[in-house]
Amino acid sequence: MIKGNFIDNLPKVYGIYTGGFLAFIIIMAIGEQMGMSKYAIGVCFVAFTVFIYALIGWLSRTAQADAYYVAGRQVPTVFNGMATAADWMSGASFVAMAGGIYFKGYGYMALLVGWTGGYVLVASLLAPYLRKFGCYTVPDFIGTRYGGNTARLLAVIVLTVASFTYVTAQINATGTIASVALDIPFEYAVYVGLISILLCSMLGGMRGVTWTQVAQYIVLIIAYLLPVFWISNKMGAGFFPHFMLADEVARIGDLEQQFGIIKNSPENLAMLKEATKVQPGEAKWVLSGITKAHSEVNATPWKFISLAICMMAGTASLPHVMMRYFTTPSVKAARKSVGWSLFFIFLLYSSAPMLATLSKLSLMDPSLPTGIIGKSITEVEALEWYKNWNQAKLMLVQDFNGNGLLELNEFFMGGKAVVLATPEIAGLPYVISGLVAAGGMAAAMSTADGLILAIANAISHDVYYKIIDPKAETSKRLVVARVLLVVIGFAGATVSAMGIKQILGSVIWAFDFAMSGLFFPLVLGVWWKRANKEGAIAGMALGLISGTAYLVYLEAYGGAEILGIGQATFGIVGASVSLVAMVVVSLMTSAPNAATQRMVDEVRVPAGKSILGRQH
Amino acid sequence: MSKQEQHWEKSKGLLLITLAIWFVFSIGIFLFGAEMNEVTGPFGYPLTYWFTCQGSLGLFVVLIFWFANRQEKIDEEFGFSERGDD
Numbered sequence: 001m002i003k004g005n006f007i008d009n010l011p012k013v014y015g016i017y018t019g020g021f022l023a024f025i026i027i028m029a030i031g032e033q034m035g036m037s038k039y040a041i042g043v044c045f046v047a048f049t050v051f052i053y054a055l056i057g058w059l060s061r062t063a064q065a066d067a068y069y070v071a072g073r074q075v076p077t078v079f080n081g082m083a084t085a086a087d088w089m090s091g092a093s094f095v096a097m098a099g100g101i102y103f104k105g106y107g108y109m110a111l112l113v114g115w116t117g118g119y120v121l122v123a124s125l126l127a128p129y130l131r132k133f134g135c136y137t138v139p140d141f142i143g144t145r146y147g148g149n150t151a152r153l154l155a156v157i158v159l160t161v162a163s164f165t166y167v168t169a170q171i172n173a174t175g176t177i178a179s180v181a182l183d184i185p186f187e188y189a190v191y192v193g194l195i196s197i198l199l200c201s202m203l204g205g206m207r208g209v210t211w212t213q214v215a216q217y218i219v220l221i222i223a224y225l226l227p228v229f230w231i232s233n234k235m236g237a238g239f240f241p242h243f244m245l246a247d248e249v250a251r252i253g254d255l256e257q258q259f260g261i262i263k264n265s266p267e268n269l270a271m272l273k274e275a276t277k278v279q280p281g282e283a284k285w286v287l288s289g290i291t292k293a294h295s296e297v298n299a300t301p302w303k304f305i306s307l308a309i310c311m312m313a314g315t316a317s318l319p320h321v322m323m324r325y326f327t328t329p330s331v332k333a334a335r336k337s338v339g340w341s342l343f344f345i346f347l348l349y350s351s352a353p354m355l356a357t358l359s360k361l362s363l364m365d366p367s368l369p370t371g372i373i374g375k376s377i378t379e380v381e382a383l384e385w386y387k388n389w390n391q392a393k394l395m396l397v398q399d400f401n402g403n404g405l406l407e408l409n410e411f412f413m414g415g416k417a418v419v420l421a422t423p424e425i426a427g428l429p430y431v432i433s434g435l436v437a438a439g440g441m442a443a444a445m446s447t448a449d450g451l452i453l454a455i456a457n458a459i460s461h462d463v464y465y466k467i468i469d470p471k472a473e474t475s476k477r478l479v480v481a482r483v484l485l486v487v488i489g490f491a492g493a494t495v496s497a498m499g500i501k502q503i504l505g506s507v508i509w510a511f512d513f514a515m516s517g518l519f520f521p522l523v524l525g526v527w528w529k530r531a532n533k534e535g536a537i538a539g540m541a542l543g544l545i546s547g548t549a550y551l552v553y554l555e556a557y558g559g560a561e562i563l564g565i566g567q568a569t570f571g572i573v574g575a576s577v578s579l580v581a582m583v584v585v586s587l588m589t590s591a592p593n594a595a596t597q598r599m600v601d602e603v604r605v606p607a608g609k610s611i612l613g614r615q616h
Numbered sequence: 617m618s619k620q621e622q623h624w625e626k627s628k629g630l631l632l633i634t635l636a637i638w639f640v641f642s643i644g645i646f647l648f649g650a651e652m653n654e655v656t657g658p659f660g661y662p663l664t665y666w667f668t669c670q671g672s673l674g675l676f677v678v679l680i681f682w683f684a685n686r687q688e689k690i691d692e693e694f695g696f697s698e699r700g701d702d
Contacts, residue, residue: 106665109668109669110646112668112669113642113667114642116673116676116677117638117642117676119676119680120634120635120638120679120683121638123680123683123684124631124634124635124638125631128687242659242670243659244659245661246659246660246661247660249662249665295662295665296653297649297664301646301647301648304646305643305646305647308642308643309643330698331698332684332688332691332697332698335683335684335688336681338680339677342676346673346674350670353668353669601620604620604624604627605620605623605691606691606696606697606698607691607695607696607697607698
């Protein structure tokens with residue numbers, strides 16, 4: 001069936017794969033009709049997809065450095081786009097984004113604008129030039145452009161801080177899904193998740209991760225779009241929700257007026273706290289009520305814009321994204337590939353607000369059979385889906401005013417429930433819930449793989465090979481790379497099993513860390529010839545230190561926000577200091593030597609050989 | 617000016633245009649978020665709401681492809697494009 005080169009056959013291979021996956025969904029649907037249990041369906045979805053990823057990982061095994069680090073630089077634009085989209089969209093994007101929009105509305109949408117707008121910076125400022133450079137890792141660029149081990153090492157440190165903050169959340173997400181689907185305790189499920197992640201990346205490095213990420217993208221996008229379209233059609237909201245939900249958005253606005261968006265009083269919140277109290281060792285309730293209007297502008301311009309700026313600059317400095325563009329065959333392909341990446345991301349991001357709208361309306365509208373607001377509390381508590389999700393600690397009703405009817409401010413839900421529970425509320429078959437679990441798993445695994453690989457590659461290539469043992473043979477380098485992969489994976493899993501995720505903070509911090517330390521050293525490395533080693537060192541070190549110091553000032557010492565810069569946007573402090581330090585120090589010290597200046601000139605034109613050799 | 621300098625001048629010009637468009641749709645319009653939301657946008661959504669859901673996001677996709685094509689033309693014009701196919 002398949003003849004010739006693997007790369008030439010990619011559309012065919014993934015076409016068959018997609019067909020196979022759709023057939024699998026249909027088989028599961030038939031199984032459900034014939035009485036297959038929910039548990040069995042969930043297990044089949046997660047086990048089957050993880051098995052396929054592991055198989056791809058094994059088929060992509062390699063003993064060559066350029067295949068391990070940059071997938072042999074032969075990934076076609078569209079496929080690299082899909083892989084980047086999977087790399088990019090984390091378990092959090094998949095499971096929590098629609099929930100964030102549902103509860104926080106406009107203020108949260110800054111993340112959508114930021115996480116997409118950042119790709120314009122990637123395409124225009126960085127990706128094509130770093131591809132021309134021919135580096136294996138992001139610190140490889142910093143180290144070669146500025147020269148010296150200090151700059152290289154600092155880049156590795158910033159990369160590790162940012163990526164590790166991010167990766168524990170991802171391993172945590174795979175653990176959560178594995179523990180629900182396989183019905184095992186979370187402490188074990190985390191390691192099941194980790195082993196699945198490592199199976200994709202350990203043997204094939206970047207090559208293995210690339211081809212599994214493409215497969216994971218296909219699963220996650222089907223798992224996200226199918227329910228959105230299905231629910232929209234079932235509710236009669238329109239067959240193409242993206243273009244047809246204006247009436248629904250307006251209707252939510254009317255209902256909000258009718259029910260009134262009420263902030264709960266401290267007494268009511270105390271009642272809520274009492275109702276959600278847990279024993280030590282039990283999972284916590286993380287619930288919110290609707291306190292913001294759905295489509296109104298509810299944040300100040302600066303709040304919105306500052307968050308968007310941080311996410312955009314962070315996107316352009318996160319190494320696990322940047323390194324995906326090192327795998328394209330040419331500079332031209334790298335540019336186009338950024339466009340494809342954003343297109344594939346857009347498919348999911350533009351659907352999240354639609355899902356939030358559908359989910360909210362189906363719960364709020366009394367004229368719909370699924371609407372619960374205004375119904376009697378006992379009636380709601382008797383609903384099958386309410387009981388399930390209440391047991392999962394994702395839904396709660398409270399009769400604060402004691403009138404026996406459910407008011408808008410008396411219904412609480414976890415952010416994940418919007419994606420996880422809406423199919424069930426809308427009355428879709430359970431097979432869709434199994435599909436959503438597989439999609440969430442794919443999203444979390446693909447991002448975790450990209451991040452772990454980014455850290456391990458930077459340490460193995462830039463610290464071990466470039467600094468410690470430059471004469472090491474390829475086989476030895478790849479052993480070191482793989483050992484590091486496992487060590488970092490286990491470190492991440494251990495941290496998330498201990499449940500100290502809160503200490504490491506949110507995924508958003510990863511963007512601020514990356515932006516503080518790396519944004520200007522990377523951009524100025526290409527766009528400002530005069531930038532030199534001393535400047536870059538000052539920029540990275542002072543950027544990271546000042547950003548972190550500001551975060552500690554806010555979080556640990558409860559300091560007041562300066563200029564409206566909060567914990568989610570501390571990168572603005574870090575990056576500003578980084579820019580000033582880098583410019584001032586560069587100008588105070590001597591210009592880079594002629595060879596470096598020539599190197600920058602060469603990076604700026606696509607033609608000719610890359611700066612670093614194909615194998616280095 | 618050498619060919620290489622001319623190429624870089626043109627590339628910088630393209631970068632500035634690209635970043636200007638990017639700035640308008642990622643930052644500029646949100647300065648007037650509240651006012652703009654009073655207007656009905658495409659498909660009947662409130663305008664600011666539409667930009668955050670679809671408008672800005674989709675525009676960035678188009679912008680990147682447009683930028684890539686223009687940059688390719690500039691590279692070809694000065695004979696700096698890569699040889700070989702991809």
